[in-house]
Amino acid sequence: MKNITAEELKSRLSSGEKLNIVDVREPSEYAEININGKLVPLGKIMGMQFDDIEDLKDEEVIVHCKAGMRSMQACVFMEQAGFTNVVNLVGGMDAWKKLG
Numbered sequence: 618m619k620n621i622t623a624e625e626l627k628s629r630l631s632s633g634e635k636l637n638i639v640d641v642r643e644p645s646e647y648a649e650i651n652i653n654g655k656l657v658p659l660g661k662i663m664g665m666q667f668d669d670i671e672d673l674k675d676e677e678v679i680v681h682c683k684a685g686m687r688s689m690q691a692c693v694f695m696e697q698a699g700f701t702n703v704v705n706l707v708g709g710m711d712a713w714k715k716l717g
Contacts, residue, residue: 618692619704621679623712637678639670641691642710646683650710654681662691665698674700681706681713 629636630652638654640647647656657669659682670678678700682688685708692703706712 618689618696619702620707621704622707623716626679626706627713627716637670637673637676639673639678639680639691641680641682641687646710650714652681652710652713654679659687659691662694665694667695667698674698675702677702677704679704679706682709684711685709 626636638652640651640654640656641659641662642656643658644656655669657667661667678695680688680691680695680703682691685705688705688709692705695703708715
């Protein structure tokens with residue numbers, strides 16, 4: 618698993634790069650603030666329910682949550698399921714919000 622900072626992610630998004638972002642928070646958290654990632658709550662990932670993102674197994678997938686811990690767990694499960702390029706957003710949405 619690789620890591621990415623909120624600053625690096627923001628820079629890549631600002632440059633118009635098309636990114637595969639997976640948000641592993643709960644729907645209520647996603648409704649409050651999101652960066653247009655695909656919502657796949659951690660419980661689905663831990664249950665190996667990858668239907669929504671199966672086609673991304675060989676692509677870079679940036680995973681985030683609120684603070685970075687759930688996304689780290691999700692990255693481990695995804696790697697075990699054969700995802701080859703998972704990237705954890707360090708600090709999650711907490712770090713993203715600090716950027717303004």
